Amino acid sequence: MFTDRGYDAVTVADVAEAAGVSAMTVYRHFPTKEDLVLIDQPARLIAERVAASSATLPVVHRVGGALVDAATALTGGYGDGDGPVASERFLLDCLRLMVATPALRARHLDSQYALQQAIADALGDGTADPDPDAAFRAQAAISACLAAMHTALTRWAEEDGRTPLPDLIARALTASFGDAVPAPGRQD
Template sequence: MASLRERKKNQTRQHIADTATLMFKERGFDAVTVADVAREAGVSTMTVFNHFPRKEELLLDRIPEAVRLVTQAVEGRAEGETPVAALRRLMLELVDQRHPLGAIGDTFVWLWRIVLDSASLRARAREAVEEVEDVLAGLLAEAGEPEPRLAAAFVVAGCRVAYMGAAGRQLAGERAADVAGEHRARVAEVFDAVERAVGG
């Protein structure tokens, strides 16, 4: 169980992120400064940077969660379950839960538009994908995967293609409910291909 200090820290972080998100939604990412966010959230600029080293992470605040979820899936997999099977299970659960990392949700479209409208956010998103791939390669190496870097690249590239496909359809006006089924099948296909490529 988290300590009181840790809970307060997490609450402050979430408050800052929520405040920033609303401001970016109303004004656009580039029109809002970190000082603006700090003032609106009732904290110091230093406090914002203590929780979010870069402005982009105020909006892309799921990056640490993505790393944590991937790590938990691989390290906490069931006996006899391969890392790729554990990652498949995780990604399908995220789709089913309508989690932001699962790419299905009518409420995510505005977020994607903000990212697409900002060169710095697009760059940070690309970096985040590379960070997750690096972490995954390390996890697969520890799990005994003979080609961990290649396997990680396959998983991340496949998931990215599936995610971008689903997001693109929703950005074009399709409802999340109408995209979900095909997207889920696409994610499963991605992992079928990865398993064929790396032998599970």
């Protein structure tokens, strides 16, 4: 409905009616209208991948690898060249809505901050360092990785998903950090 009619033209009551439930039921599962579009599954998946990574790796490796791996899991892999699969189409539609809708962009910015904090928490004791600037450096590395991912997401939407998202994220990370971040999961 949001894709067909536009985000602002669709109300929560419209969504509830289409789903055959009450508006209160929708609000129980999605506290705000923005939550109907912006899903938090990627944040949990990324944080889990960071937490599972080796604490001996540099922060950029851990975060960059988690971003590529999460994109692979969310989009069904590196693709076969036949165009986006259903989950990719859904993610592309959500991304386009986010880019086109000011309220969603603002909420996305807030979720990016929460993702940054979740990643920092997932790094855990692996970033423990007697240097008082270690946390600052970790936050800077996380922010830079997320900026590279944002650039890749924007390109992915512009290309209508023609280039696999994991490839674009890996390319954006390489453009930002050189060969410091390998493309995990990709076996050529």
